Amino acid sequence: MAEEHLDLDGLRAELNRYPKGTPMDVLYGLLQRVQVSCEDVASSINFGDEEYERNPICSGPGWELVCICWRPGQTSPVHDHRGSGCGILVLRGTLTETVFETTSDGPMAKTRSRDLQQGEICASHDDDIHRIENAGEENLVTLHVYTPPLRDVRLFDAATGAVRPLTYDDVTGRPIYSVTG
Numbered sequence: 001m002a003e004e005h006l007d008l009d010g011l012r013a014e015l016n017r018y019p020k021g022t023p024m025d026v027l028y029g030l031l032q033r034v035q036v037s038c039e040d041v042a043s044s045i046n047f048g049d050e051e052y053e054r055n056p057i058c059s060g061p062g063w064e065l066v067c068i069c070w071r072p073g074q075t076s077p078v079h080d081h082r083g084s085g086c087g088i089l090v091l092r093g094t095l096t097e098t099v100f101e102t103t104s105d106g107p108m109a110k111t112r113s114r115d116l117q118q119g120e121i122c123a124s125h126d127d128d129i130h131r132i133e134n135a136g137e138e139n140l141v142t143l144h145v146y147t148p149p150l151r152d153v154r155l156f157d158a159a160t161g162a163v164r165p166l167t168y169d170d171v172t173g174r175p176i177y178s179v180t181g
Helices: 008-015 024-033 038-044
Strands: 053-060 063-070 085-092 095-101 109-116 121-124 129-133 140-147 154-156 163-165
Touching (some): 008 053, 038 053, 038 085, 109 121
Antiparallel strands (some): 095 109
């Protein structure tokens, strides 16, 4: 018997079963069952002019849901999710994920790049290093599940291999994405 589809309430209920964080195989399976549209998260769809916009939806002790909105050309820095797994569901548009590895001589190596369309998912472990971007011509909306909630992120300069923790602006509270900043 096929498992039932999940709406946002159903996803929250399933995630709440894992107060210390959802195992990655379980998270991937849950995202395969999720039936959520942009209309379901309409109040969390906000686009930034300069950078992609993170819009928190809700959270529990072992997870958080975030709607991230990307205009054409907007990209995340190369980063990891230290201590958290991440699952992404594309709600609208085309997401490009590029995966990197560190090297012993500085520049990082691109190991894979792929495009995901509406309804497709990807997942990354805490030590996976990747970049997400909207390389398309239309707006991109993605639903992210971080488990446990995202607290520690490292940013990487792919050209040099330099790494630093993600920091936040003291005045606005917004993330500072520059690797040198």
